Amino acid sequence: xxxxxxxxxxxxxxFGSFLLINFGGSLLFNDRYLxxxxxxxxxxxxxxxxxxSSLNKKYTIRLYVSSRLSDYFPRTGQYARYVxxxxxxxxxxxxxxxxxxxxxxxxxxxxxxxxxxxxxxTFLSNDGKINLMFGxxxxxxxxxxxxxxxxxxxxxxxxxxxxxNALNSLENMSRPQKIGIIAPDMDIPTIDGYxxxxxxxxxxxxxxxxxxxxxxxxxxxxxGVEINTLIVVSPAEELSRLPLYALDQFxxxxxxxxxxxxSLNEQNEKIIPDEGLNQLLAPLGLSYSDKEVxxxxxxxxxxxxxxxxxxxxxxxxxxxxxxxGQPLTAGLKNLIFRSPAAVKIAEKIPExxxxxxxxxxxxxxxxxSSFQASxxxxxxxxxxxxxxxxxxxxxxxxxxxFRSGFDKNILEGTKLQKQMLDYLPASIKPFKLLxxxxxxxxxxxxxxxxxxxxxxxxxxxxxxxxxxxxxKRAVDAFNGRTNLADLSPSPMFGASSxxxxxxxxxxxxxxxxxxxxxxxxxxxVRERLSLAASYAGRSPDFSExxxxxLLEHDIAEAEHEIRHLDFMINSAYDKQINIFILITAAxxxxxxxxxxxxxxxxxxxxxx
Amino acid sequence: xxxxQLKTVFxxxxxxxxxxxxxxxxWGIYIAVSLASAFYFGSYFLIDNSGLQxxxxxxxxxxxxxxxxxxxxxxxxxxRLGTIEFLLSQPVDYFILVLGKFFASWAxxxxxxxxxxxxxxxxxxxxxxxxxxxxxxxxxxxxxSGAFCAVGCMVSALSSRPVITYLVAFFALWxxxxxxxxxxxxxFNLPETLPELNFSALYLNFISGRxxxxxxxxxxxxxxxxxxxxxxxxxxxxx
Numbered sequence: 047x048x049x050x051x052x053x054x055x056x057x058x059x060x061f062g063s064f065l066l067i068n069f070g071g072s073l074l075f076n077d078r079y080l081x082x083x084x085x086x087x088x089x090x091x092x093x094x095x096x097x098x099s100s101l102n103k104k105y106t107i108r109l110y111v112s113s114r115l116s117d118y119f120p121r122t123g124q125y126a127r128y129v130x131x132x133x134x135x136x137x138x139x140x141x142x143x144x145x146x147x148x149x150x151x152x153x154x155x156x157x158x159x160x161x162x163x164x165x166x167x168t169f170l171s172n173d174g175k176i177n178l179m180f181g182x183x184x185x186x187x188x189x190x191x192x193x194x195x196x197x198x199x200x201x202x203x204x205x206x207x208x209x210x211n212a213l214n215s216l217e218n219m220s221r222p223q224k225i226g227i228i229a230p231d232m233d234i235p236t237i238d239g240y241x242x243x244x245x246x247x248x249x250x251x252x253x254x255x256x257x258x259x260x261x262x263x264x265x266x267x268x269x270g271v272e273i274n275t276l277i278v279v280s281p282a283e284e285l286s287r288l289p290l291y292a293l294d295q296f297x298x299x300x301x302x303x304x305x306x307x308x309s310l311n312e313q314n315e316k317i318i319p320d321e322g323l324n325q326l327l328a329p330l331g332l333s334y335s336d337k338e339v340x341x342x343x344x345x346x347x348x349x350x351x352x353x354x355x356x357x358x359x360x361x362x363x364x365x366x367x368x369x370x371g372q373p374l375t376a377g378l379k380n381l382i383f384r385s386p387a388a389v390k391i392a393e394k395i396p397e398x399x400x401x402x403x404x405x406x407x408x409x410x411x412x413x414x415s416s417f418q419a420s421x422x423x424x425x426x427x428x429x430x431x432x433x434x435x436x437x438x439x440x441x442x443x444x445x446x447x448f449r450s451g452f453d454k455n456i457l458e459g460t461k462l463q464k465q466m467l468d469y470l471p472a473s474i475k476p477f478k479l480l481x482x483x484x485x486x487x488x489x490x491x492x493x494x495x496x497x498x499x500x501x502x503x504x505x506x507x508x509x510x511x512x513x514x515x516x517x518k519r520a521v522d523a524f525n526g527r528t529n530l531a532d533l534s535p536s537p538m539f540g541a542s543s544x545x546x547x548x549x550x551x552x553x554x555x556x557x558x559x560x561x562x563x564x565x566x567x568x569x570x571v572r573e574r575l576s577l578a579a580s581y582a583g584r585s586p587d588f589s590e591x592x593x594x595x596l597l598e599h600d601i602a603e604a605e606h607e608i609r610h611l612d613f614m615i616n617s618a619y620d621k622q623i624n625i626f627i628l629i630t631a632a633x634x635x636x637x638x639x640x641x642x643x644x645x646x647x648x649x650x651x652x653x654x
Numbered sequence: 655x656x657x658x659q660l661k662t663v664f665x666x667x668x669x670x671x672x673x674x675x676x677x678x679x680x681w682g683i684y685i686a687v688s689l690a691s692a693f694y695f696g697s698y699f700l701i702d703n704s705g706l707q708x709x710x711x712x713x714x715x716x717x718x719x720x721x722x723x724x725x726x727x728x729x730x731x732x733x734r735l736g737t738i739e740f741l742l743s744q745p746v747d748y749f750i751l752v753l754g755k756f757f758a759s760w761a762x763x764x765x766x767x768x769x770x771x772x773x774x775x776x777x778x779x780x781x782x783x784x785x786x787x788x789x790x791x792x793x794x795x796x797x798x799s800g801a802f803c804a805v806g807c808m809v810s811a812l813s814s815r816p817v818i819t820y821l822v823a824f825f826a827l828w829x830x831x832x833x834x835x836x837x838x839x840x841x842f843n844l845p846e847t848l849p850e851l852n853f854s855a856l857y858l859n860f861i862s863g864r865x866x867x868x869x870x871x872x873x874x875x876x877x878x879x880x881x882x883x884x885x886x887x888x889x890x891x892x893x
Contacts, residue, residue: 056883056886057883060879060882060883063879064875064876064879067871067875068868068871068872068875071867071868071871071872071875072868072871075866075867075868075871078866078867078868079859079864079865079866079867080864080865080866081863081864082786082787082789082790082863082864082865083705083784083786083787083790083862083863083864084704084705084784084785084786084787084863085784085863087862087863087864088863088864120697120700120701121697121700121701121702124701124702124707127862128862131862131864542702542781543699543700543701543702543703543781544698544699544703544777544780544781545699545700547780547781548699548780623699626699626776627689627693629776630689630772630773630776631686631689633772633775633776634685634689634769634772634773635682635685636772637769637771637772638678638681638682638685638769641765641768641769642672642677642678642681645672645765646672649669649672652665652669
């Protein structure tokens with residue numbers, strides 16, 4: 047009895063000491079760890095840490111995650127764990143300024159209703175039975191908040207940017223600065239003259255987080271003094287002298303200009319005329335040519351040319367290593383250009399102007415005539431492409447003072463002159479100009495995916511290149527918001543699951559067959575519609591009914607073929623999974639037997 | 655001297671695992687259960703498994719099932735076969751005996767954990783393996799198996815019946831992995847500012863790449879306390 051009591055007391059003592067050691071260890075060393083995630087999952091960037099240590103307000107991050115998220119969407123559940131860990135880092139680094147509130151949401155609960163009030167979006171479980179949610183609200187002690195309606199896993203690289211930028215916006219939520227936008231060829235919805243960021247292209251949704259974006263007419267003769275940064279995406283119609291005068295005077299007043307120009311705008315398949323803009327750029331020691339489209343054999347992207355995957359030189363993907371040199375581009379992972387022009391720096395630059403080359407092609411640059419590039423198909427463009435093996439400038443940063451390209455107010459002598467600002471013959475303040483020789487650079491389709499954007503305009507699009515990030519950085523730098531200048535997208539590690547890889551592999555085998563059936567189906571549906579339209583308002587005759595029936599039969603057959611193809615893909619996928627499991631099991635068994643044999647052999651040797 | 659004694663005990667115990675077919679049985683069950691849980695319950699094909707998270711996620715539960723089978727004979731057989739008196743009468747420190755047996759079982763379990771290599775190899779043909787994260791998961795699993803072996807060793811010193819030893823060790827390990835100390839904090843009304851202490855969560859940190867000092871302290875303290883208790887039980891028994 048005594049022995050048993052001693053044993054129990056001993057075990058309790060052990061348990062107690064285990065608890066004490068571990069509570070002590072956790073209290074003292076909870077924040078001592080190494081990040082072995084390979085994706086910096088547990089390391090906040092210096093920019094985020096700097097912001098967190100300088101926060102003056104108190105913040106609460108409410109993370110709403112459905113308790114059954116992992117059951118329905120294992121991959122999203124995995125991402126939810128990542129998000130939770132990352133947000134804990136924000137809490138740990140903030141010295142108490144940020145607190146994290148993780149709310150496990152049950153279906154139909156009060157927490158669910160509360161989350162919906164903040165704008166967190168629900169989505170259906172895959173059996174359609176319950177609503178799920180996975181979003182966050184960041185609130186400060188002044189009652190201001192920013193909502194992330196849904197975390198999109200594919201946007202993982204930008205997770206830290208999103209949270210840090212949101213905290214930064216809430217911390218500095220004074221009157222937002224105005225940014226002017228001149229981009230007549232882009233579809234930019236507005237409300238009272240200001241860009242409606244909930245429906246705008248991603249670039250403006252991104253900028254709209256921190257700035258008020260005002261759409262400006264391409265015929266304007268003057269840029270208001272309240273605008274200190276202007277983004278111009280050159281239109282296909284040549285700019286008249288009125289806006290050129292406005293831009294000239296804007297720069298002379300010390301304005302900041304982000305100018306995207308081009309030789310060929312692929313989006314609208316139009317050549318961007320260089321004459322007008324070169325008049326503006328000439329006094330700055332810059333120019334570009336609309337005669338040629340630039341390519342890069344080393345950084346070219348692969349695309350389908352004549353039913354074959356080939357490098358298409360005018361599609362340029364500039365990678366991280368080539369972007370390291372300048373603070374504005376350092377840390378960006380890649381930038382995508384589509385049929386860009388080349389920026390040229392004049393041999394004699396005005397002495398008050400400093401020009402910094404920002405982005406160049408590799409030394410394997412080349413060119414093709416923009417006329418041919420706008421008319422020919424990709425195969426012929428490649429045939430006409432000349433590889434002249436020298437680098438071309440794709441973007442530059444210019445700053446300084448210059449003399450106006452106009453000798454007087456363009457509206458001198460008219461009634462309007464009195465309402466205008468005085469004509470300036472020379473700079474009164476230094477200007478800043480980011481010149482990018484590609485208008486396609488700004489279009490969503492070239493750098494981001496909008497599949498997840500519904501109800502989530504800012505945090506829903508998925509960038510695959512950092513085009514937007516570069517422009518955001520430039521705007522921030524021009525507006526003195528430099529505290530987050532070194533915040534870069536996180537590195538990404540193998541994002542695909544085996545399931546994605548297998549499905550993609552199998553689907554590609556059946557893709558041609560599927561496309562053929564789909565084309566046939568589309569043709570038949572169109573024919574059915576035109577047939578129906580041909581006898582609209584009267585009864586169809588016998589031949590029409592016969593044709594109609596035949597079409598219905600063929601359509602049903604094509605649909606059946608598609609379903610059969612899907613079935614084949616699913617069967618092949620299941621087969622591949624089973625093969626994977628069998629191979630792994632067999633190799634594991636062999637490896638185990640081999641290991642045992644080696645160990646037994648070693649034992650025999652040792653005994654001998 | 656002590657090192658030589660440790661080596662002798664280690665080799666005696668380790669080669670003991672290879673003498674019979676239990677090695678095939680234990681490793682076979684381990685790899686079958688591990689692969690099955692990763693493939694069928696761990697969403698192996700659906701999630702990003704660059705660090706083989708689906709595989710390692712279930713290791714605490716699987717090791718709680720397997721490790722008692724590895725450790726149950728360590729002391730039990732000595733009691734059952736009556737060799738304990740002879741063993742303890744040798745001029746070897748009790749702690750050396752305990753350490754030798756513990757290291758033998760840990761080495762056996764460590765080799766068992768290496769059976770994941772074929773899965774890594776096959777997977778690497780299709781996905782990019784994150785070796786840094788994998789290293790962290792391996793490290794966590796090694797520490798976990800070490801702690802479990804120490805607890806298993808300790809339990810085997812309490813009984814001379816292997817089945818009872820297995821069951822007690824299994825429930826003890828299961829208790830360790832499922833015990834959440836925040837429950838205790840609620841019971842005893844401890845302030846919320848105290849850190850969370852959760853064995854499984856600390857292990858999961860390892861598999862997601864967070865190698866923290868408090869996790870090391872937790873695993874090592876459990877191992878050392880269990881080995882110390884094991885020595886105390888053996889010496890208590892000999893008195």
